[in-house]
Amino acid sequence: MKIAVTGANSNVGINFLTEIASKENIQITAGVRSDSAIKLLPESSNIHPAIIDYNDTGSLEKAIDGADCVVHLAGILIEGKHTKYQQANVDATSATVAAAKKHNVTHFIFISVIGADQDSTNAYFRSKGLAEKAIQDSNLSASILRTPILLGPNTAGGSSLINTARPEKAKLLGGGYYKMRPLDIDDLNAAIINCANKSLPGCKIYELVGPEAISYRDLISKVASMQGHAIQIGAIPIGVTKLMAKLTSSIKGGGFTPAVIDVITQDEEVAQNADQELGLNLTSLETTLRKLL
Numbered sequence: 240m241k242i243a244v245t246g247a248n249s250n251v252g253i254n255f256l257t258e259i260a261s262k263e264n265i266q267i268t269a270g271v272r273s274d275s276a277i278k279l280l281p282e283s284s285n286i287h288p289a290i291i292d293y294n295d296t297g298s299l300e301k302a303i304d305g306a307d308c309v310v311h312l313a314g315i316l317i318e319g320k321h322t323k324y325q326q327a328n329v330d331a332t333s334a335t336v337a338a339a340k341k342h343n344v345t346h347f348i349f350i351s352v353i354g355a356d357q358d359s360t361n362a363y364f365r366s367k368g369l370a371e372k373a374i375q376d377s378n379l380s381a382s383i384l385r386t387p388i389l390l391g392p393n394t395a396g397g398s399s400l401i402n403t404a405r406p407e408k409a410k411l412l413g414g415g416y417y418k419m420r421p422l423d424i425d426d427l428n429a430a431i432i433n434c435a436n437k438s439l440p441g442c443k444i445y446e447l448v449g450p451e452a453i454s455y456r457d458l459i460s461k462v463a464s465m466q467g468h469a470i471q472i473g474a475i476p477i478g479v480t481k482l483m484a485k486l487t488s489s490i491k492g493g494g495f496t497p498a499v500i501d502v503i504t505q506d507e508e509v510a511q512n513a514d515q516e517l518g519l520n521l522t523s524l525e526t527t528l529r530k531l532l
Contacts, residue, residue, distance in 0.1 A: 246313030391424025414474035415456030420448035
């Protein structure tokens with residue numbers, strides 16, 4: 240099997256490439272945006288880097304040509320001055336879908352987020368929902384995996400968790416009472432591989448979360464305890480933080496915005512977890528945290 244991966248130098252991408260690099264039956268085209276990003280990729284004879292530009296259909300088509308499956312990981316949570324949700328999350332997905340259709344890719348896999356909704360008032364969730372719609376409208380065989388916070392080596396969520404739990408005191412947005420369903424990055428890797436192997440017809444949305452619901456404050460306390468100390472948790476007012484974020488992001492043209500704060504503090508809830516449908520035996524939160532530490 241040949242798999243083309245976009246956003247291959249992202250935390251999720253590097254974890255996924257590391258997981259499948261030793262599988263002799265899989266060849267990977269690792270799509271990145273620059274030569275410097277290639278240096279971040281795991282070294283393997285099975286991994287073939289390719290520089291792609293989502294505004295250049297030729298580079299996308301070259302990277303996807305011959306692929307049985309495309310895993311689209313590219314996207315952003317935090318906008319920059321010149322990088323917005325429309326371009327990074329919606330347009331890039333549409334361009335990748337078009338290239339996949341042209342080369343008759345057998346299956347398209349998109350990593351989305353819990354809360355994605357094309358009608359959402361939240362700009363990030365809306366962009367992910369619009370990206371999903373582009374895939375659904377393409378008539379490609381596709382799997383859309385909506386995920387929560389991902390925990391594993393070098394993941395943004397894992398690094399933030401460890402750093403926040405390290406001191407004896409911490410202040411969390413709203414006190415950290417929002418519910419989370421942390422997913423082990425290895426479980427996401429397994430889900431991607433299972434979807435690629437099955438390549439079922441039609442487009443299916445899976446909401447995949449970890450096996451245990453826990454508030455962020457309790458998660459921080461648990462990690463602190465595993466590090467050998469107790470932690471005192473205080474609250475940062477969400478309303479004030481949103482106001483400051485709105486002012487700062489308006490001046491900078493991007494960065495930490497009220498939309499990002501809403502994403503971080505949402506309750507990660509799903510009507511039905513897709514673990515069994517995807518053939519997964521989910522890693523316990525305790526095991527995930529021990530691996531992380």
